[in-house]
Amino acid sequence: MNKPNRKLDALNYHSKGRPGKIQVVPTKPTNSQRDLTMAYSPGVAEPCLKIAENVDDVYKYTAKGNLVAVISNGTAVLGLGNIGPEASKPVMEGKGLLFKIYADIDVFDLELNAKSVDEFVNIVKALEPTFGGVNLEDISAPTCFEIERRLKAEMNIPVMHDDQHGTAIISGAALMNACELQDKKLSEIKMVVNGAGAAAVSCSKMYLSLGVKVENLVMFDINGVLDKNRTDLDDIRMQFATNRTDVKTLSDAMKGADVFIGLSAGNVVSPDMLRSMAPNPIVFAMANPNPEIDYETGSATRDDLIMATGRSDFPNQVNNVLGFPFIFRGALDVRATAINEEMKIAAAYAIAELTKKPVPEAVNTAYNAKNLKFGKDYIIPKPMDQRLLTEVSIAVAKAAVESGVARKVITDWDAYAEELQGRIGKDNRLLRNIAVSAKQNPKRVVFAEADNYKILRAAQIVKDEGIATPILLGNADKINQIIEETELELGDVAIIDPRADNVPQIDDYAKYLYQKRQRRGVTMHEARKLLITDRNYYGACMVQFGEADALISGLTKNYVNVIKPALQIIGTEKGVNRVAGMYLMVTPKGPVFFGDTTVNVDPTVQELVDITVLIERSVRQFNISPRVALLSYSNFGSNDGPIPEGTREAVKILHEKYPDMIVDGEMQANFAINSELLKDNFPFSTLNGTPANTLIFPNLESGNIAYKLLQELGGAEAVGPILLGLKKSVHVLQLGSSVREIVNMVTIAVLDAQQKAGNN
Numbered sequence: 001m002n003k004p005n006r007k008l009d010a011l012n013y014h015s016k017g018r019p020g021k022i023q024v025v026p027t028k029p030t031n032s033q034r035d036l037t038m039a040y041s042p043g044v045a046e047p048c049l050k051i052a053e054n055v056d057d058v059y060k061y062t063a064k065g066n067l068v069a070v071i072s073n074g075t076a077v078l079g080l081g082n083i084g085p086e087a088s089k090p091v092m093e094g095k096g097l098l099f100k101i102y103a104d105i106d107v108f109d110l111e112l113n114a115k116s117v118d119e120f121v122n123i124v125k126a127l128e129p130t131f132g133g134v135n136l137e138d139i140s141a142p143t144c145f146e147i148e149r150r151l152k153a154e155m156n157i158p159v160m161h162d163d164q165h166g167t168a169i170i171s172g173a174a175l176m177n178a179c180e181l182q183d184k185k186l187s188e189i190k191m192v193v194n195g196a197g198a199a200a201v202s203c204s205k206m207y208l209s210l211g212v213k214v215e216n217l218v219m220f221d222i223n224g225v226l227d228k229n230r231t232d233l234d235d236i237r238m239q240f241a242t243n244r245t246d247v248k249t250l251s252d253a254m255k256g257a258d259v260f261i262g263l264s265a266g267n268v269v270s271p272d273m274l275r276s277m278a279p280n281p282i283v284f285a286m287a288n289p290n291p292e293i294d295y296e297t298g299s300a301t302r303d304d305l306i307m308a309t310g311r312s313d314f315p316n317q318v319n320n321v322l323g324f325p326f327i328f329r330g331a332l333d334v335r336a337t338a339i340n341e342e343m344k345i346a347a348a349y350a351i352a353e354l355t356k357k358p359v360p361e362a363v364n365t366a367y368n369a370k371n372l373k374f375g376k377d378y379i380i381p382k383p384m385d386q387r388l389l390t391e392v393s394i395a396v397a398k399a400a401v402e403s404g405v406a407r408k409v410i411t412d413w414d415a416y417a418e419e420l421q422g423r424i425g426k427d428n429r430l431l432r433n434i435a436v437s438a439k440q441n442p443k444r445v446v447f448a449e450a451d452n453y454k455i456l457r458a459a460q461i462v463k464d465e466g467i468a469t470p471i472l473l474g475n476a477d478k479i480n481q482i483i484e485e486t487e488l489e490l491g492d493v494a495i496i497d498p499r500a501d502n503v504p505q506i507d508d509y510a511k512y513l514y515q516k517r518q519r520r521g522v523t524m525h526e527a528r529k530l531l532i533t534d535r536n537y538y539g540a541c542m543v544q545f546g547e548a549d550a551l552i553s554g555l556t557k558n559y560v561n562v563i564k565p566a567l568q569i570i571g572t573e574k575g576v577n578r579v580a581g582m583y584l585m586v587t588p589k590g591p592v593f594f595g596d597t598t599v600n601v602d603p604t605v606q607e608l609v610d611i612t613v614l615i616e617r618s619v620r621q622f623n624i625s626p627r628v629a630l631l632s633y634s635n636f637g638s639n640d641g642p643i644p645e646g647t648r649e650a651v652k653i654l655h656e657k658y659p660d661m662i663v664d665g666e667m668q669a670n671f672a673i674n675s676e677l678l679k680d681n682f683p684f685s686t687l688n689g690t691p692a693n694t695l696i697f698p699n700l701e702s703g704n705i706a707y708k709l710l711q712e713l714g715g716a717e718a719v720g721p722i723l724l725g726l727k728k729s730v731h732v733l734q735l736g737s738s739v740r741e742i743v744n745m746v747t748i749a750v751l752d753a754q755q756k757a758g759n760n
């Protein structure tokens with residue numbers, strides 16, 4: 001199944017650079033001699049003594065609480081069989097990588113030369129002081145059952161054999177959803193399970209607990225059907241032995257079956273077998289890396305099929321990766337002594353339910369999909385869906401607390417959710433808070449470029465999330481065609497085409513525009529023409545006349561083309577004589593505001609003052625206390641030249657006219673954001689103590705370059721440009737913005753409209 005170049009790519013991926021996939025990274029400073037005396041002798045003796053006094057302090061002073069052992073003996077590696085511990089190491093390193101990227105859990109992978117139950121159990125038990133949890137992996141049945149049973153009984157930290165329970169949880173969730181879509185009852189389905197090993201047995205037990213009847217299940221191992229005449233079956237497998245006498249082969253069993261579960265080996269199911277199944281069948285071919293029947297063949301065989309595999313390169317990846325990172329996250333965070341049935345069932349339901357919620361745009365983008373939604377090709381969430389971390393870990397942690405296995409009780413679940421969000425990538429707390437505020441009072445947002453897929457997708461998201469009521473401007477046929485082709489659900493949203501006959505209020509708008517621009521060369525005829533031909537004029541009039549609360553445009557147009565109509569029709573706020581643009585940069589160190597990044601090319605001293613005042617006020621609207629630095633290449637007079645001198649002059653005016661404003665400069669950017677550096681060198685600065693969170697650039701060039709570099713090289717998320725100074729909420733997208741960026745801008749536009757409505 002793997003194409004030759006894929007095989008080579010995979011080998012290169014593992015061998016290039018530092019061999020393997022994971023490394024150990026220090027978490028404390030190690031730059032100075034002092035740091036090292038803390039990290040090692042003599043400083044390290046102090047936490048040692050504390051732990052010796054109270055063994056639970058090991059969680060306080062060491063990495064134990066966030067450290068999981070991924071342990072295998074290489075006896076059932078994926079579907080590759082008993083290939084030995086060394087050969088299993090790439091898989092175990094892979095699990096370590098997934099634990100880290102999805103749930104911020106650190107992993108040591110341990111590949112043991114230990115085949116017997118006693119040997120394996122004794123080694124793992126002795127590791128208890130080091131780890132917060134143990135993930136057993138790719139150990140063949142039946143040894144794995146006894147190993148897990150003993151370790152759970154004899155250890156006081158959570159132990160889970162992932163191939164058994166991780167797989168059971170995920171496939172259980174997928175099965176519930178697939179049955180719902182195919183209109184089948186779990187209690188009535190006829191199921192064939194191919195494989196009778198660790199994964200198959202545990203998954204089947206889970207299906208029984210979800211409602212499947214054991215008499216409706218037929219299981220196979222490599223020797224054929226498990227029936228009551230077999231004399232080679234242990235007790236665990238005997239419970240799945242069928243009474244049916246008409247079934248000898250897999251082909252026999254597949255006839256009329258509703259569900260096929262493959263946890264065996266690659267390519268053992270034929271298209272004919274699929275054809276013989278009942279109407280609307282479900283096939284989970286989960287053997288890795290090669291499924292029992294490959295996705296393309298299976299899904300081409302019949303239209304009424306729901307097909308899933310364990311692979312990431314096809315729709316419906318039913319793989320334990322959706323479970324183990326989040327299950328252990330929840331278990332570690334409440335310091336659970338075990339992962340029990342309650343926690344597993346809670347995880348399965350959380351995963352099943354998450355599939356039915358609207359999919360964040362970031363997930364669509366990550367998978368190059370247009371509109372993922374619950375259906376035949378999306379029966380289970382995608383592993384890169386960051387909501388899994390909160391939804392599943394919280395469900396697991398709550399179940400641990402409620403079932404009495406938690407040693408640490410969480411009471412503030414919202415704070416725990418915030419903590420989880422902060423663990424992965426950027427901390428988007430501010431963006432989330434903005435979205436929450438927007439949803440409290442959603443506004444009507446007119447989209448001037450609605451004949452564009454990205455705009456329509458964003459409109460769908462803000463509508464679904466209750467952030468805004470979209471109004472779409474553009475050719476209705478074209479918009480409806482895109483909606484239909486991309487299966488968006490915007491049927492009830494207002495579409496206005498300014499070019500059509502009988503456009504609402506066009507006469508009033510034309511009269512208004514004519515009155516405003518008659519002494520600037522605009523005739524009545526031209527005013528009407530502008531409104532019909534340029535949707536930025538029509539959209540701005542809608543906002544001015546109160547037919548909409550905010551305007552979003554600029555995805556396909558130059559900035560000036562949007563801002564000009566807004567300035568002509570709506571104008572600036574009272575007492576404000578210019579507009580400016582600001583970016584909210586979501587950085588790993590928190591939010592930082594950049595301005596002016598958009599409008600004023602080469603501001604004079606007075607313009608710099610005006611821009612600073614506008615931006616400072618706007619930062620307050622995000623419930624953040626602004627600490628403003630005016631940037632230059634000079635620190636407090638260290639260099640001459642028009643830029644530092646102008647900036648210095650602007651700071652002087654700001655200090656005089658706005659004594660309460662926390663603002664200083666001119667200063668270099670590193671001094672502005674490194675408060676230690678500033679304090680050591682310029683202790684007189686009014687910014688001392690805390691870094692600046694609002695950076696004013698001396699000109700458009702420097703502001704624009706800075707935010708783009710931070711976005712591309714620093715991995716910061718840029719939200720903006722947020723247009724400041726207009727009387728009403730109008731916001732201009734960057735040319736080619738992503739759907740996520742558009743959604744962010746709409747959210748900001750709604751907040752802006754709320755605030756402007758409050759001020760008027």
Ligand SMILES: NC(=O)C1=CN([C@@H]2O[C@H](COP(=O)(O)OP(=O)(O)OC[C@H]3O[C@@H](n4cnc5c(N)ncnc54)[C@H](OP(=O)(O)O)[C@@H]3O)[C@@H](O)[C@H]2O)C=CC1
Pocket residue numbers: 075076077078079080138139140141162163164167194195196197198199200220221222223262263264265266268286287288289309310318319320321
């Ligand atoms: N998608 C996912 O998340 C997961 C997928 N898997 C996949 O499931 C498979 C089994 O893994 P696991 O349970 O850990 O391994 P085990 O070695 O414990 O079990 C393998 C089972 O498959 C049976 N088997 C092998 N070949 C055939 C065949 N041709 N026909 C019928 N049965 C067969 C074996 O029979 P016998 O007992 O007679 O040897 C055994 O019962 C692997 O391919 C693995 O990659 C596993 C975990 C998670």
Ligand SMILES: CC(=O)C(=O)O
Pocket residue numbers: 077078079138162163287288310319320321
């Ligand atoms: C996914 C997994 O754990 C396996 O195939 O073994």
Ligand SMILES: [Mg+2]
Pocket residue numbers: 078137138162163
């Ligand atoms: Mg496995």
